[in-house]
Structure formats: C-alpha cells, structure tokens
Amino acid sequence: MKSIVIGIDIGTTNTKAVAFASTGEVLASAGASYPVYTDAGGRHELDPDQLLGAVTAVLKEVYGKVGKAVAGISFSCAMHSLIAVDRDGRSLTRAITWADTRSERYARDLKGSEAGSRIYAVTGTPIHAMSPLCKLLWMKAEQPEIFGRAARFISIKEYIWWHLFGEYRVDHSLASATGLFDIRRRVWNAESLELAGIDADRLSEPVAGTYWEAGLCHGWESLGLPADLPFVIGGSDGCLANLGSGAVHPGDTALTIGTSGAIRMTTPEPEPDPQERIFSYILSEDHYVCGGATNNGGNVLQWYARQVLGRNDADASEFGRLVAEAEAIAPGADGLVFLPYLLGERAPVWDANARGVFFGLRSIHGERHFLRAVLEGVSFSLRQIGASLEETIGDVRHIYASGGFTHSTLWLQMIADIFQKKVSVTASADASAIGAAQMGFYALGIIPALGDATGSLVKVVSTYEPDGGRGQVYQKNYAVYTELYRRLKDLM
Numbered sequence: 001m002k003s004i005v006i007g008i009d010i011g012t013t014n015t016k017a018v019a020f021a022s023t024g025e026v027l028a029s030a031g032a033s034y035p036v037y038t039d040a041g042g043r044h045e046l047d048p049d050q051l052l053g054a055v056t057a058v059l060k061e062v063y064g065k066v067g068k069a070v071a072g073i074s075f076s077c078a079m080h081s082l083i084a085v086d087r088d089g090r091s092l093t094r095a096i097t098w099a100d101t102r103s104e105r106y107a108r109d110l111k112g113s114e115a116g117s118r119i120y121a122v123t124g125t126p127i128h129a130m131s132p133l134c135k136l137l138w139m140k141a142e143q144p145e146i147f148g149r150a151a152r153f154i155s156i157k158e159y160i161w162w163h164l165f166g167e168y169r170v171d172h173s174l175a176s177a178t179g180l181f182d183i184r185r186r187v188w189n190a191e192s193l194e195l196a197g198i199d200a201d202r203l204s205e206p207v208a209g210t211y212w213e214a215g216l217c218h219g220w221e222s223l224g225l226p227a228d229l230p231f232v233i234g235g236s237d238g239c240l241a242n243l244g245s246g247a248v249h250p251g252d253t254a255l256t257i258g259t260s261g262a263i264r265m266t267t268p269e270p271e272p273d274p275q276e277r278i279f280s281y282i283l284s285e286d287h288y289v290c291g292g293a294t295n296n297g298g299n300v301l302q303w304y305a306r307q308v309l310g311r312n313d314a315d316a317s318e319f320g321r322l323v324a325e326a327e328a329i330a331p332g333a334d335g336l337v338f339l340p341y342l343l344g345e346r347a348p349v350w351d352a353n354a355r356g357v358f359f360g361l362r363s364i365h366g367e368r369h370f371l372r373a374v375l376e377g378v379s380f381s382l383r384q385i386g387a388s389l390e391e392t393i394g395d396v397r398h399i400y401a402s403g404g405f406t407h408s409t410l411w412l413q414m415i416a417d418i419f420q421k422k423v424s425v426t427a428s429a430d431a432s433a434i435g436a437a438q439m440g441f442y443a444l445g446i447i448p449a450l451g452d453a454t455g456s457l458v459k460v461v462s463t464y465e466p467d468g469g470r471g472q473v474y475q476k477n478y479a480v481y482t483e484l485y486r487r488l489k490d491l492m
Helices: 048-069 104-110 114-123 132-142 144-149 156-165 190-196 237-245 298-308 316-328 367-392 409-419 431-443 468-491
Strands: 004-010 014-021 026-033 044-046 070-077 083-085 152-154 169-171 205-207 231-236 252-257 261-267 279-282 288-294 337-339 357-359 398-402 422-426 460-464
Touching (some): 004 048, 026 048, 044 048, 048 070, 048 156, 070 156, 083 144, 083 156, 104 114, 132 144, 156 231, 169 231, 231 237, 231 431, 237 252, 237 398, 237 431, 288 367, 316 409, 357 468, 367 409, 367 468, 398 431, 409 460, 409 468
Parallel strands (some): 004 070, 070 231, 169 205
Antiparallel strands (some): 083 152, 337 357, 422 460
16 A cells, blocks of 8 residues: 655745655655745745646656655645735736735724624634735725636635646635634625625635645656546645644643744634634634734844845855854843834734834843844744744643754753743654645545654654753743833834
8 A cells, every 4th residue: 555645845945845654754856945025015925836846846846756656646735825816817916925915904993893703703814914814805996807807716725726726725723814704604705805806716616625636737758647646625834833843632732833933722612712812723624723923033033134234145044043142141141032024013012014013122132142132032032932822722831842943952941941931853854745744644535534644753852851940041031021012102
C-alpha cells in the first residue's frame, strides 16, 4: 500500500512541499519564494501566476525524489486572500493578502454595528481589513469596474485548484476565514453576501477538507504525475498547524511565529468571543480552531534588519545571528518596550491604524536592546492574544511551537517565561505541511480518524520550562505594553 503523502503549504512569502511517510519520516522537501508587492497606501499583494509556478515547481521536485510510492497530495494555504477573476479564470487583480489594509475604513464602519456583530457571530471571522468580506466592500466602492467585471472572487488555493482541475472549490476551513461563511450550517451566509453585493454563484462551491480530485487538466503532463493521483483540498495554514503541532486536546495550544504569528486552541464547537477578539475557524467535520493572529511576527525582525540596520541582503541565517545577539541583553531590555504594530494589528485589538512604538528609551540603550525589545514585543503580542483566548475558552496548559522562530532557543525560552507555560517543539517546523499530510492520510483512508497519525508525524524534540524569576521581569514590561496601546490608540 502506498503510504506517502506530500503536504504543500502555500504561504505569504514562500511555498513548501514536504513528503511524509505515514510513520512520520520526512522523505523529501523543497521550497520556492516569491515577491510581495506593497506600497505606502496599504497594498500587500502576490502575483497569482508566480504562486502557481511555485506550487507546481516544488511539487514536481518533491515527487521526483519520492516517486511512485506517493498516495496523494494535500494542501495548506494562507487565509484571507482575494483574487477577482473573469469568466475564463484569468486574474483581474493580484492576490490581495491578509496584510492588505486598504479596506480598513470599510471594516471600521462595519465593526461595532449590529450587522457586524451578527456577521461575526455567524461566520466566526472578526471584522477587520484582513477579511475577504471587507476587501469586497472596498473593491465594490473603489474599484467598481473590476468588481463588475469579475465572474468570481476566489482565494489563492482556489486559483491554483481551478488551474489544476478546471473546477472552483473551496475547503470549509478557508471559507470559514472569509467573513462570508456560516460556520455551523457550512453554507455561504446570506447577510454577508447581501452586504458585499454578490450572489453565491460568484463564489466557489464549499467542500469538506477531505474532498479530493484526480485527473489534472491538459497541459500539466510535464509534472510527471500519474493521471489517477489524488489531490486532497485540505485546509487553512492556521488550522492545519494545530493538527500538525499536536495541539488537538483541551488546553493544548499551538503558537506559530513565521512571517506573522498566531496562537490557537482546537475545540469541538465554535467559541465566539462576546468582545469579538478571537476567531473560530473550521478544521474538520468535528473540530474547530479558535484563536487570534498577529500581523507582526518574523517580518518585524526582517524590518529591523533591513530598514534600521541597513542589512538589505539579510537572509534566514542573518536573522538567526541577530536573534542570538539579543541574548547579550537581560530579559526586559532594561525597560525598553516595543509595540510591534508595523502593519496595523489583528488580534486582539483589531486596529489597522495601530502603529509601532519604542517606549522607555534611555541613553543606555543600544542596538542589542532594540533587538531584544523587538523579540519581546512580538512575544507580548501573542501573550495578549493568549489572555483573550483563556478568558473565552479556558487555560493554556501546554504550548506547541512551530514556525521559523523555533530555530532560536532564546525566543522559545522567552515564550515559556512570558507565558509561564511549558513549550514543546516538534521535529519539523513545518506544522502546516504536517497537518496537510495528516488530512491527506485521513481523506485517502490510510488512517481511520483525523489525529490518528499525530503520534507518528508529530515528534517532540525539545521542551522549555518556564523560569519564575524571568517571568516576573517580563510581567513588569508586559503591564506597560498592554497599557501603551490603550493610551496611545487615539493618537495613531
């Protein structure tokens, strides 16, 4: 029996493909990156065809390494993207990503209204510029010609799926992050569609994450794949990261820091927050993922390296050296506190106008203090989201870490100390790709239940215990951090 699934994780800056055996062994991997198109007006876009090229390139490379033992392909993808396409599936826009803030005014008008609260309660998606609902409101008002010409409005994964199979399908997980989808009835939400000014036939058909197709469209023969190879549609990167981190039991919490960051719990039912701070997204037929995401994760370190230090060619190894330099400074950065809101913010403040701030600056502070404060500020942001999660769902008991930051022992220990919780790291930092592979194994009948492969695919390789003394130091700065935004938000 074939027992290899290739998990493909389509992210904001790169796409990864990883071949997993059902025993958990990583057999091959490949990655491809692409540029992000931004401007001072809040634009944050990707080229859909560059994304398609990256996906097919990494798939071809990994399949070529593992060959005929592959049982199927399964997808993870970043949430909240929007692409307008014409009747022939040609893109009329780039892929507008989660970080695009041009719809902020429309989100602000909707947030706090009775309609906004109803939509949040039904869809589980907080009202914010990230959501495709708000992007549609913006496009309808400010790009009416494109809005009128568009035959469909789709996400990155839907664009790729259409090019591979000629069908418009969207998994429940990605649909649940649009602000357009009823997460309990699993249909498009009529009130959201009416507000956006579209009918359901301008969206894709929602399907379960286990849905699969085989038989690629003509023109993909160069990939060298069997005609009957199943492609499982999978889910969103955040939800699958919970599965791929092993955070599937009550109190188990997945924390990810990559380009952005997030903290999430898996629950049997959606858990809407009366204060509308956290999301409730679909993982599977029986699982939801509740939590919050920050716009500002590893990208803040990248900003500091390139824009402040002038290291324009800084790569992953350079970022690693920068993080290590911060270790020379004691916890608390000698009172220097950083609000990391360079791209506005999602959870828990949901304010696209939020801005970054260094506070407490003194003559003793040097470059390494700023580095330390940057790491602590991103970590405090996740701690604040975690507090909202605990108020709504229950205690964070054990943190499972994933994402690029897991290469830093300093940052991992910092998270343990700030949260005062045990932090575990799994053998692979690619939790979303692991989660996609698990969904593939389940969809193809290789495992009998979702989560049954967790023990083999998710292997804890290191654990960080909290230190109470350092925790007290961090708590002092965290108190300043949470008060800073409250006092400054009207000036931002």
